[in-house]
Amino acid sequence: xSLIDSISLPRKVRLPRSDGLVQWIVPxxxxxLWQVAAITGFVPVRVLPAPSDVALAGWKLLLSGELVRNIxxxxxxxxxxxxxxxxxxxxxxxANGLSQLSARLTDTTLQMVRNVPHLALIPLVIxxxxxxxxxxxxxxxxxxxxxxxxxxxxxxxxxxxxLIEMGRIYGMTDGELFRRxxxxxxxxxxxxxxxxxxxxxxxxxxxxxxxxxxxGLGYMAMQAREFMLIDVVVLSILIYxxxxxxxxxxxxxxxxxxxxWHPAFQKR
Amino acid sequence: xxxxxxxxxPETELASRANFAPHARVVREERPLQVSGLPLxxxxxxxxxxxxxxxxxxxxxxxxxxxxxxxGKSGCGKSTLLRLIAGLEKIDAGSISFGxxxxxxxxxxxxxxxxxxxxxxxxxxxxxxxxxxxxxxDAHARAEKALSEVGLADKRDQWPSVLSGGQKQRVALAxxxxxxxxxxxxxxxxxxxxALTRISMQRLLERVWRDQGFTAILxxxxxxxAVALADRxxxxxxxxxxxxxxxNASRPRARGSVELAGLEGSILSHLLSADDRT
Numbered sequence: 001x002s003l004i005d006s007i008s009l010p011r012k013v014r015l016p017r018s019d020g021l022v023q024w025i026v027p028x029x030x031x032x033l034w035q036v037a038a039i040t041g042f043v044p045v046r047v048l049p050a051p052s053d054v055a056l057a058g059w060k061l062l063l064s065g066e067l068v069r070n071i072x073x074x075x076x077x078x079x080x081x082x083x084x085x086x087x088x089x090x091x092x093x094x095a096n097g098l099s100q101l102s103a104r105l106t107d108t109t110l111q112m113v114r115n116v117p118h119l120a121l122i123p124l125v126i127x128x129x130x131x132x133x134x135x136x137x138x139x140x141x142x143x144x145x146x147x148x149x150x151x152x153x154x155x156x157x158x159x160x161x162x163l164i165e166m167g168r169i170y171g172m173t174d175g176e177l178f179r180r181x182x183x184x185x186x187x188x189x190x191x192x193x194x195x196x197x198x199x200x201x202x203x204x205x206x207x208x209x210x211x212x213x214x215x216g217l218g219y220m221a222m223q224a225r226e227f228m229l230i231d232v233v234v235l236s237i238l239i240y241x242x243x244x245x246x247x248x249x250x251x252x253x254x255x256x257x258x259x260x261w262h263p264a265f266q267k268r
Numbered sequence: 269x270x271x272x273x274x275x276x277x278p279e280t281e282l283a284s285r286a287n288f289a290p291h292a293r294v295v296r297e298e299r300p301l302q303v304s305g306l307p308l309x310x311x312x313x314x315x316x317x318x319x320x321x322x323x324x325x326x327x328x329x330x331x332x333x334x335x336x337x338x339x340g341k342s343g344c345g346k347s348t349l350l351r352l353i354a355g356l357e358k359i360d361a362g363s364i365s366f367g368x369x370x371x372x373x374x375x376x377x378x379x380x381x382x383x384x385x386x387x388x389x390x391x392x393x394x395x396x397x398x399x400x401x402x403x404x405x406d407a408h409a410r411a412e413k414a415l416s417e418v419g420l421a422d423k424r425d426q427w428p429s430v431l432s433g434g435q436k437q438r439v440a441l442a443x444x445x446x447x448x449x450x451x452x453x454x455x456x457x458x459x460x461x462x463a464l465t466r467i468s469m470q471r472l473l474e475r476v477w478r479d480q481g482f483t484a485i486l487x488x489x490x491x492x493x494a495v496a497l498a499d500r501x502x503x504x505x506x507x508x509x510x511x512x513x514x515x516n517a518s519r520p521r522a523r524g525s526v527e528l529a530g531l532e533g534s535i536l537s538h539l540l541s542a543d544d545r546t
């Protein structure tokens with residue numbers, strides 16, 4: 001089988017590299033199918049507008065500047081919230097991974113807080129912050145904190161103790177040991193935390209903006225629902241999907257750049 | 269307790285007399301070409317883990333530059349002895365000293381696993397072995413030299429994950445050698461390698477030891493490896509040195525020679541007779 005393949009399709013005649021395009025075949029096919037279903041009336045437009053209508057709605061909002069403004073506001077909230085929650089989670093992960101004292105002092109508390117679904121705090125957060133920016137940032141930061149904290153901690157704790165012993169034999173100072181052995185060893189796990197956190201970041205933001213906001217994508221979707229603009233509602237959902245994909249791709253690029261030593265990321 | 273098994277060595281004796289003979293065969297050297305190692309003195313060494321007394325009084329002198337192999341059944345305390353020598357465990361009682369020094373910085377250990385940093389290229393893994401000289405200007409040059417000593421100069425920019433088991437262990441050896449240590453301890457360094465790779469690694473170990481003259485301490489379960497490499501084989505039983513055997517074969521050692529096989533047989537019978545007694 002493989003012999004026949006290699007004869008009929010030798011390397012040189014193979015189609016140009018299409019890995020980047022292959023992943024878009026399924027989403028595009030779904031949109032095409034959806035368009036056909038809408039045109040033929042198989043799906044009533046009141047239930048689900050045709051992709052072309054959604055695109056048109058997007059175009060109108062783009063021209064009015066409303067779309068760009070809302071995307072920007074949401075993007076800004078997501079990034080700042082992620083940075084705040086991520087840094088605090090990373091710092092606690094480092095501290096508790098490296099120091100027994102710090103772990104004993106804070107880990108139990110953090111584990112208790114972790115078991116409260118952070119979205120359950122929305123009523124409290126609204127009472128504290130109103131529907132201000134800080135309410136959204138607080139919720140996103142809180143949601144992002146735990147996956148990054150847990151995975152940083154796990155990454156540091158699971159660094160191969162044999163490598164740490166090796167570092168000590170070769171006279172590494174604590175700082176060197178961290179820089180050369182512990183941090184690079186924990187990095188794959190930290191990236192798992194980052195990718196989890198990115199998912200939670202969008203989820204939290206959507207919910208927060210849907211419930212209490214006066215701008216942003218979630219607000220745009222809620223406004224559209226009030227006025228029965230179903231095409232704008234669908235548009236918002238699609239933009240969320242795209243932004244989520246974008247965030248994931250960004251973390252993949254970063255992962256590839258920093259984990260090039262890892263067999264899983266080496267070019268074949 | 270010292271039973272020096274001196275096997276008859278007609279060839280070596282001939283060689284030493286040959287200095288005077290006109291048709292002299294090349295004199296084969298017994299000792300490393302130059303001695304740079306430290307002598308090792310162990311007095312009344314004891315070590316327990318919980319209730320389990322692993323070492324029950326070890327007294328041992330190793331002259332500078334000697335290649336000593338420590339054999340014994342698993343759990344006899346041989347690895348513990350090595351970890352104590354390398355300063356990786358705390359001593360319960362007794363003392364270990366290296367000439368005038370208690371724990372010199374330049375003791376290096378090679379383990380069964382290569383313990384390379386997977387996220388550092390081969391060359392920077394070797395540079396780790398330089399200790400505090402890591403950031404000095406000639407770090408690269410010294411690491412490259414050590415790499416070419418083990419025959420891996422062309423792998424300097426590879427990730428460890430693409431190397432074979434034997435190559436990884438050679439990188440670990442280069443890392444241990446790069447700082448020119450005076451004591452090098454080996455904890456089953458070839459245990460995970462296939463038979464052929466193991467033999468070529470044994471040759472490499474013997475060659476670098478003869479070139480550099482460090483004091484070598486090899487812990488192994490493989491008696492044939494012990495007699496092939498060491499000047500002296502210590503058999504450890506139940507936390508004590510049960511036998512201390514000199515190996516007077518010429519170097520480089522000829523694998524499969526009758527004298528080595530005889531010695532191997534007698535050491536093995538010691539180990540096995542201890543088995544019968546229990």
